Amino acid sequence: MHRTTMLPGDWWDLTAETSAEDPAGEDVVALRAEVHQLRRALAGRAVIDQACGIVMVLAPCRRGPARNLLVDMSRQCHTSLPEVAAAVVAAWEGEPLSRLMQRALRRALRRFYAEDRGCDSPPADEPTGRGRP
Numbered sequence: 001m002h003r004t005t006m007l008p009g010d011w012w013d014l015t016a017e018t019s020a021e022d023p024a025g026e027d028v029v030a031l032r033a034e035v036h037q038l039r040r041a042l043a044g045r046a047v048i049d050q051a052c053g054i055v056m057v058l059a060p061c062r063r064g065p066a067r068n069l070l071v072d073m074s075r076q077c078h079t080s081l082p083e084v085a086a087a088v089v090a091a092w093e094g095e096p097l098s099r100l101m102q103r104a105l106r107r108a109l110r111r112f113y114a115e116d117r118g119c120d121s122p123p124a125d126e127p128t129g130r131g132r133p
Contacts, residue, residue: 042083053084054092059112069108076104 048133074084077100086100091097093096097105 006049047082047089048085051088054088057111061112065112069112072108072111073104076107077101
């Protein structure tokens with residue numbers, strides 16, 4: 001015997017209503033929300049990994065320092081890490097970075113190179129950025 005089950009059209013709709021009397025329905029909505037969140041996180045992770053690879057090529061370093069540089073930019077710009085990573089990838093592909101991201105990248109690179117050399121401030125031969133708007 002073969003059983004066919006028909007699913008409603010809004011089966012995967014996260015806003016689908018469930019009745020308060022149906023605890024299984026509440027579980028389904030919670031699980032759908034979790035799946036949606038995990039998919040978004042996975043998509044963001046791919047962009048972050050790609051941006052880390054770009055930073056690793058441009059500023060020869062390992063994955064940890066490359067990610068730290070992106071996190072530093074993210075904090076300076078008050079922007080999420082996946083958004084900063086997407087901007088870096090877009091810049092690699094020819095789109096210009098916003099002025100805010102350019103400044104954040106400069107500062108993050110100065111910190112990166114200062115830490116790499118074992119000092120707390122940028123070397124004298126590098127511009128400090130003072131006097132710039």
